[in-house]
Amino acid sequence: MTVEDYHKQGVSTVISYDTTDWFYDYFLMLDDQTDSPGSWSWCGETCTRHTLEVTSDVDQDVYVTAQTWESRTQPTECRKENKIHSIYRDGDFRVAMFKDGAYQIDPISFKAGQTINFIVEWDWERENVTPDWSITAWAEQGTVKVTHVDGLTSDKLPLITPRDEAAKEEQKSSEAPAASEKSSSEAATAATEETLAPE
Numbered sequence: 001m002t003v004e005d006y007h008k009q010g011v012s013t014v015i016s017y018d019t020t021d022w023f024y025d026y027f028l029m030l031d032d033q034t035d036s037p038g039s040w041s042w043c044g045e046t047c048t049r050h051t052l053e054v055t056s057d058v059d060q061d062v063y064v065t066a067q068t069w070e071s072r073t074q075p076t077e078c079r080k081e082n083k084i085h086s087i088y089r090d091g092d093f094r095v096a097m098f099k100d101g102a103y104q105i106d107p108i109s110f111k112a113g114q115t116i117n118f119i120v121e122w123d124w125e126r127e128n129v130t131p132d133w134s135i136t137a138w139a140e141q142g143t144v145k146v147t148h149v150d151g152l153t154s155d156k157l158p159l160i161t162p163r164d165e166a167a168k169e170e171q172k173s174s175e176a177p178a179a180s181e182k183s184s185s186e187a188a189t190a191a192t193e194e195t196l197a198p199e
Contacts, residue, residue: 022138023143024137024139025136025144025145026134026154027134027135027147028132028134028154028156029132029133029152029154030132030155032124033131034050036048036049036050037049038121038122040086042086043083043084043121046083046123047083047121047122047124048121048131049120050119050121050122050148051117051120051149052117052135053116053145053146053147053148054115054135054145054146055110055147056111056142056144057145058112058141058142059110060109060110060139060141061107061108061110061139062108062110062137062138063107063138064089064108064118065102065104065135066098066102066133066134067133067136068133068134069101069130069132070100070101071099071100071101074128082123082126083126084097084099084123085097085098085100085103085120085122086119086120086121087103088118088119088120089105089108089117089118090118118135120133
């Protein structure tokens with residue numbers, strides 16, 4: 001595709017940072033059944049509120065993101081209208097709102113040892129919604145930590161091995177029997193040669 005065609009046919013471009021060597025932490029809650037009513041007018045008491053702390057060990061910019069399931073994870077006929085999920089950074093002049101998926105706050109400059117509170121409200125009342133969510137923090141220079149103010153322990157999802165590593169492991173497994181078979185074959189050949197050897 002030419003650059004000209006890309007400009008004509010493309011709507012937007014998303015570029016992700018290479019976070020290979022970055023520091024990160026998260027708090028994950030699966031099947032949120034917390035009894036903690038929301039208070040913002042657009043969400044209200046039927047929503048669920050949580051407060052989390054993000055701490056940085058060094059002076060650096062930290063990227064904080066609130067995440068839940070994308071709308072595309074549900075068939076169209078199962079999607080129901082929902083209120084708006086929200087995330088608020090303590091001391092900010094506005095509350096960020098989103099309906100599905102993820103919302104990343106603009107990078108925040110932390111001082112070494114500084115902790116900032118973040119409030120999230122989730123709408124889990126709508127039909128067919130899966131009440132899973134997380135808050136993540138990424139930074140380039142040093143350790144970051146995400147904790148729930150109520151002392152709750154983060155859930156964890158199983159680690160999925162990257163495809164290239166999985167392929168290598170599969171190749172090793174398939175090669176092992178072959179090597180064994182080869183050894184057996186060589187041993188049989190050697191035994192035959194010994195039997196046929198002249199006295």
